[in-house]
Amino acid sequence: MTVLRLGVNVDHVATVRNARGGVTPDPVRAAMIAIEAGADGITAHLREDRRHIHDDDMRRLKASVTKPLNFEMAATEAMLDIALRIRPHACCLVPEKRTERTTEGGLDVVGGFRALKPFVAELGSAGIRVCMFIEPSGEALKASADLGAPVIELHTGAWCDALARGDSGRADYEFGRLRVAAAQTPGLGLECHAGHGLDYDSARVIAGLPQVVELNIGHFLIGEAIFVGLAETVRAMRAAMDEGRTPAERRR
């Protein structure tokens, strides 16, 4: 089997930063740490409402990240302009609703076929790899191939939600859809990625699908990093405070 690439989504580092309105934590610093730790690429979603990643983050990510940058975006003229200016390695077209907390479903590539076609063409002719974020269905796969997109990303959210609820019947059903969809991609000439809601356990399972060559993971990684990193950070703060309390002549 080919190596499975990991794309690390840094959106929620920006979510935490924006909660304070300052400059830290910086999603670009997170991207550098992720690459140092073995990420194969960095993903960021510039939402219309800029709730996490900002325009300047995308620009700085492009300037700093040495691995492929995957720009998630809605298919709008404004986003297309930004993508053509930033020229990331890849653009993943996603549906976007202002009221949703996260990308709730796959892109309607069948109903939106005519509207999506020029976006796929323009991004493609700029040398950007276009990916359609879709539900694991035969119609969506076929429409993505007909649109000329070289890549699809299967939305794993319904499967992950069922796993999280402990609904094993539903989880088996959803995983079956993912397995069937992934198996259809080579015949359609599509590269197959997957993502949304993945954690260690679900990533381990989906890694068993040979057609899937990339996983994009964000929320779980950023959340887990709090627990993995908190003890060390508290120790460093303890040390800084203790040092500050030590009279200068005894610090040397």
Ligand code: PXP
């Ligand atoms: N892939 C796509 C297309 C997404 O929109 C998202 C969420 O931004 C992800 C992957 C990552 O999902 P999560 O943050 O749940 O890991």
